[in-house]
Amino acid sequence: MPRRTIIPFGPQHPVLPEPIHLDLVLDDEKVVEAIPSFGFIHRGLELLCTKKSFQDLVLVAERICGICSFIHGLGYSQGIEKIMDIPVTERAHYLRVFWSELSRIHSHLLWLGLAADAAGFESLFNHCWRIREKILDIIEETTGGRVIFGVCKVGGVRRDVDDDTLKRILGQLKEIEADYNNISEIFIRDYTIRHRFSGVGVLSRDDAHRLGAVGPTCRGSGVNQDQRKLGYAVYNDLDFEPITESEGDSYARCMVRVREVSLSFELIRQAVNKIPDGPVDIKVKGFPEGEFFSRLEQPRGEVVYYVKGNGTKFLSRFRIRTPTFANIPALVHMLAGCDLADVPVIVLSIDPCISCAER
Amino acid sequence: MFEEQEIICIDKQGLLDKIRSVYMEGYRIVQISCTKENTYQIDYTFDKEYKFLDIRVNIPIEDAKLPSITGIYECAFAYENEIHDLFGIQIDGINLNYQGKFYRINVHAPFNIPVAQQGKPPGDKE
Numbered sequence: 023m024p025r026r027t028i029i030p031f032g033p034q035h036p037v038l039p040e041p042i043h044l045d046l047v048l049d050d051e052k053v054v055e056a057i058p059s060f061g062f063i064h065r066g067l068e069l070l071c072t073k074k075s076f077q078d079l080v081l082v083a084e085r086i087c088g089i090c091s092f093i094h095g096l097g098y099s100q101g102i103e104k105i106m107d108i109p110v111t112e113r114a115h116y117l118r119v120f121w122s123e124l125s126r127i128h129s130h131l132l133w134l135g136l137a138a139d140a141a142g143f144e145s146l147f148n149h150c151w152r153i154r155e156k157i158l159d160i161i162e163e164t165t166g167g168r169v170i171f172g173v174c175k176v177g178g179v180r181r182d183v184d185d186d187t188l189k190r191i192l193g194q195l196k197e198i199e200a201d202y203n204n205i206s207e208i209f210i211r212d213y214t215i216r217h218r219f220s221g222v223g224v225l226s227r228d229d230a231h232r233l234g235a236v237g238p239t240c241r242g243s244g245v246n247q248d249q250r251k252l253g254y255a256v257y258n259d260l261d262f263e264p265i266t267e268s269e270g271d272s273y274a275r276c277m278v279r280v281r282e283v284s285l286s287f288e289l290i291r292q293a294v295n296k297i298p299d300g301p302v303d304i305k306v307k308g309f310p311e312g313e314f315f316s317r318l319e320q321p322r323g324e325v326v327y328y329v330k331g332n333g334t335k336f337l338s339r340f341r342i343r344t345p346t347f348a349n350i351p352a353l354v355h356m357l358a359g360c361d362l363a364d365v366p367v368i369v370l371s372i373d374p375c376i377s378c379a380e381r
Numbered sequence: 382m383f384e385e386q387e388i389i390c391i392d393k394q395g396l397l398d399k400i401r402s403v404y405m406e407g408y409r410i411v412q413i414s415c416t417k418e419n420t421y422q423i424d425y426t427f428d429k430e431y432k433f434l435d436i437r438v439n440i441p442i443e444d445a446k447l448p449s450i451t452g453i454y455e456c457a458f459a460y461e462n463e464i465h466d467l468f469g470i471q472i473d474g475i476n477l478n479y480q481g482k483f484y485r486i487n488v489h490a491p492f493n494i495p496v497a498q499q500g501k502p503p504g505d506k507e
Contacts, residue, residue, distance in 0.1 A: 043485070061485035069492065104383050233456040234410045252384050252431055315386060315426060315433065317411075326412050326426065343412035347463075351456035354477075380484075 026054065029362070033062050037140055037366035040376035044369075048362060056357035056365075058350055064380040068340050075335040076102055076310055077176055083327075086342065087378040088169045089132060090320045092125045094378075095174035098340075100254060101316035101329035102176045108306060114178035115256045116297040120188075121161070121171060121179075122255070123286040123293070128157045129321035130279045130286075131202075133373045134209065137276055140370050141218040149205045156198050160191055178303025188294045199287045209280050219273035223356040223368035226270055235352040236345045237323020238282070239372050242275035244268040249319035260292045272371035279373075309335050320345055322373050344378035388424075388435040393447065396438055400450045403427055408434060413450075413460035415468045417492065421445055423464070445469065451476040459483075467492045 027048045033041030041062040047055040070082050083098035084091040096118055103110055135150030158168045164183045165171040173180045183191075209215055225235065230243035240247055241264060248264035250257040265281045267274035310331025317326050323345030330339040349372045356368050391399050408427035416422040425436040440447060449472050451457045461472045462483035469490030481489075488494070 057479070059479065059482055059485050061483075064484060064486055066491055100383075231409055232454075234454070249431075254383070314383075315435065317384070317433070324411070328414055328416075328424070330416060338418060339416040341414045341416070343414065347459060348412070350459045 025049075031056075031365060031369075035366070037136075037370050038374070038376075039136070040374070042369075042374060042376045042379075044357070044365075046357070046362065046365065051362050053357050053360050053362060053365065056354050058354060060376070060380050062380070063377055067381045068342065070340075072336050072338075076331065076337055077306065077335075079337065079340065080175055081172065083342075084170050084172065084174070086344075086381055087375055089129045089375060090125055090322070090325075090378070091169060092121050092171045092174060093318055093320045093325070094342075095171070096122060096255070097316050097318045097325055097327040097342075098329065099174050099176045100318070101314045101327050102310050102331070104314040104316065105310040105312040105329065105331055106176075106306065106308065108177050108304065110178055111300050111302060111304065112256070112298050113182070113300045114302045116293050117179050117183060117302060118174065118255045119257065119260070119293045120183075120290055120297075121165065121173065123290045124157055124161055125171075126286045126321045127283050128154050128161070129373075130283045131157065133279060133321075133370075134205075134276070134283075137219070137370060138209075138215070140367060141215055143212070143214060146205065146208055146212075146215075153198060153202055153205070156194070156201075160194065163187075164191070175303060177306040178301070180303065182302045185297075188297065192291060192294050195287060195290060199284070202283060202287075206280050206283070209276060215276075216273060219276055219367060219371070220269075220271055222272045222364045223360060223371055224269075224271045225352055225356055227268075229355060230270070230352065233352040233355055234348050235323075236348045237320070237373075238275045238278040239323065239349045239352055241266045242278045243270035247324075249317050249324045252317060254318060256293070256296075259296065260289055262289060272367055275371045309333055310337065313339075322346055322375055322378070323348065325378075342378075342381055344375070344381070346372070346375045346379040349374075350379070384431070384433055386433045386435065388437055390437045390439070393438055393440055396436075397448055397450065397453070399436055400425060400453050403434065403436065404453050410454045410457060413457060413464065415464045415470065415492075417442070417468065421468065421470060423447065423470075425450070440470075446471045446473065448472070449474040449476070466490070469493050 029046045031044040043059045045057040084095040086094045131154035135147045138146035165173045227244040230240040311333040313330040326343040328341040332338045408429045411426040420439040423438045427434045458477040466484040
């Protein structure tokens with residue numbers, strides 16, 4: 023019988039920006055089983071719904087994660103707006119799409135940088151984050167924040183962006199996109215990147231569906247599933263198709279993100295060209311009573327917010343199912359049978375956000 | 382624009398049969414969540430081509446036990462271990478049972494602690 027070894031992976035590891043722990047059961051250099059455990063940054067944020075008013079809770083929702091913060095706030099606000107039947111204005115919806123897609127670009131650029139770094143390609147890492155800085159500058163100019171935007175609220179958005187500024191930003195984004203296209207070519211053609219990610223952590227289409235994978239993790243396996251197709255905000259007015267790849271390996275997941283950045287530039291262009299005039303928020307009266315499962319597409323995949331109001335200013339339940347949590351079973355499946363040296367790449371390939379997952 | 386959401390309430394005895402029929406129809410599991418009020422409300426959420434379906438089971442707080450659905454949806458182990466660790470609900474037959482070690486937290490079943498005993502959140506001036 024082969025001798026088995028258990029190696030602890032994390033919670034601190036060079037490839038992990040946040041703490042997650044995996045017990046890797048090894049047979050020689052092959053991983054037989056990966057046992058995940060959470061809790062190092064569990065903050066119990068869902069419980070705050072009983073202590074913060076439903077209007078304040080949007081600020082808590084934004085702080086679930088520092089990367090996809092805006093979309094957290096949007097998902098929560100959208101759930102409350104459905105319960106209270108609040109007619110959010112068209113302009114607010116378009117601005118929400120504008121900031122959501124900027125969030126997606128900066129999140130994917132962050133991941134692409136980390137992926138380049140994991141492959142030992144430090145100059146590419148620097149270029150990804152250099153471009154990301156320009157996106158953060160636009161976010162700062164339009165919202166006042168770089169990480170926590172703080173612009174989404176129940177009933178609309180807190181800030182308007184005038185049309186001249188939006189047009190100017192479109193010009194800036196055109197330059198940024200040209201810059202991005204240069205580095206995306208490296209991800210597509212570079213031998214080192216292809217060699218490091220191709221064939222590593224293969225997840226078949228059937229497995230992706232069976233294991234409940236979401237976001238680029240499932241789209242990299244050919245599953246055409248993007249919650250933006252639900253048509254929330256004004257995505258139903260925008261022309262786009264979800265990005266999919268068919269190989270199901272780490273490189274396919276990387277390619278989905280590379281192409282999704284270009285799609286986000288296109289969606290921003292469409293949104294800015296269609297944005298109507300009008301107010302950006304409306305006054306909210308009363309308290310929420312009812313329940314709704316609000317579903318959106320974050321950079322890492324589908325996120326679900328369950329909000330349940332009881333007619334008071336406090337909610338009786340606020341539950342978030344984040345994409346990283348949904349991708350854990352797929353991660354455990356991919357790790358079984360891989361080489362120990364490939365574990366960091368596979369873990370990185372699902373773009374784990376542990377702050378989100380633990381809440 | 383909001384999606385239509387179908388919520389079906391069933392009893393605990395019919396849970397596995399219902400989940401099995403949902404599986405046979407090709408639904409993907411989206412999440413399992415728990416809400417504690419007068420009872421534990423367990424929501425099994427599914428999706429098929431952007432069609433939302435929620436199967437809801439209410440179980441009494443004094444008899445907080447559920448059968449595992451991991452025999453049907455194997456990826457449900459993450460949600461079932463989470464519900465066990467955060468709410469203290471006993472779930473029988475999980476395919477990957479982490480025995481309370483999925484969430485490495487000091488407090489057992491923190492979501493079961495009554496609101497009055499939870500203390501004030503940081504920065505609360507009220």
